[in-house]
Amino acid sequence: MKNTIKFLIAFISMATVSCTDSVEDREAVATNAAPVLVAPATGFTLVLDKTKPNDLATTVVWNYAAYNGTATVVNYSVEFAAAGTKFASPVVVATSTDRFKNFTVGELNAAALNSGFPPFVESSIDVRVKSTVGTTGSVVQASNFYTIKLTPYPAWPDWGIIGSATPTGWDSDTNLNYDLNTKTYSITINMVPGAYKFRLDDGWGTNYGSNSATGGDLVLKGADIPITVAGTYKITADFNAKKYTVTKL
Structure with missing residues (x-):
């Protein structure tokens, strides 16, 4: 009986050492090679066409990143930043586990607008790819970057004001x-x-329209909004809430 107990104790000890060794010897995931951005390269210029939102605009392509250690899924994020800012405030515009991301005209337009680039203006945008591993998004590697130029269009309804109080009168909208x-x-x-x-x-x-000169509820096909005193005004409208404000500066 004593020999049996000794054998069990020895077996458990060996198993414990074996498990400890396997955990300690397991190689942690570490950086090896960052992804390499391939396309679009510096010099890529595109004026985005509002009438073709589903057309392919461009494909961002990169070479896979490499990691040392236990095999795991590598996640990639495409980032935009204002050119020359060294990605101080990057915006993630797409993610993938592959080595490319197709952008339609509409998707690329949304990426530019969501990154803070204004419509109807050609903006210089630095593009790069970052890789991470695991569910926690750790062990980050950043690619090289290229600078592209995009001119987005407004992806929201086109609202304006028109009337005798405005600089162009009733002839055209501002x-x-x-x-x-x-x-x-x-x-x-x-x-x-x-x-x-x-x-x-x-x-x-x-x-x-509305009867109020200072703001309030917007009325569908309502009355002309009066301006009684000349001057500089700030007008703000929320067409979802159907509200507006008017402030004389």
Whole structure:
């Protein structure tokens, strides 16, 4: 009986040592080679076409990263940053476990806008790829970068104001600026005594008005909004909440 107990103790001890050794000897994941960005290269320039959102705009291609240690899934993220900022505030615009990412015109446009690049303006954008491993996104490796130039288009409804109080009168709209963060439209503009209305896509099919000169509820096809005193005004509109404000500066 004593010999049996001794044998069991010896067996358990050997198993414990074996398990400890296997954990300690297991190689931790470590960097080996960063991904290499291949395309699009510096010099790539594109004016994005609003009428072709589903067309292929470009494909971001990179060589796989390499890691030492236990095999695991490698995740890749494509990042945009303003050119020359050394990726101080990068924005992840796509992820993949492959070595490429196709961007349609609409997707690339959204990537540019979400990264803070304005519509109708050619912006220089630094592009790179970062690799991480595991579910925690650790052991990061960053690729080289290329600088491309994109001109995005607005991916939101085109709202403007029109009326005798505006610089162009009732002849044409003055476009409002859209804020991606607040989802509101605004403009700072010189106005004269008269009136104006909000309208969509430079047409009268959808327009809003109000009797109040200082703001409040927007009324579909409502009354012309009055301006009684000339001056510089900041006008802000939330077409989701159907509210607007007017502030004389």
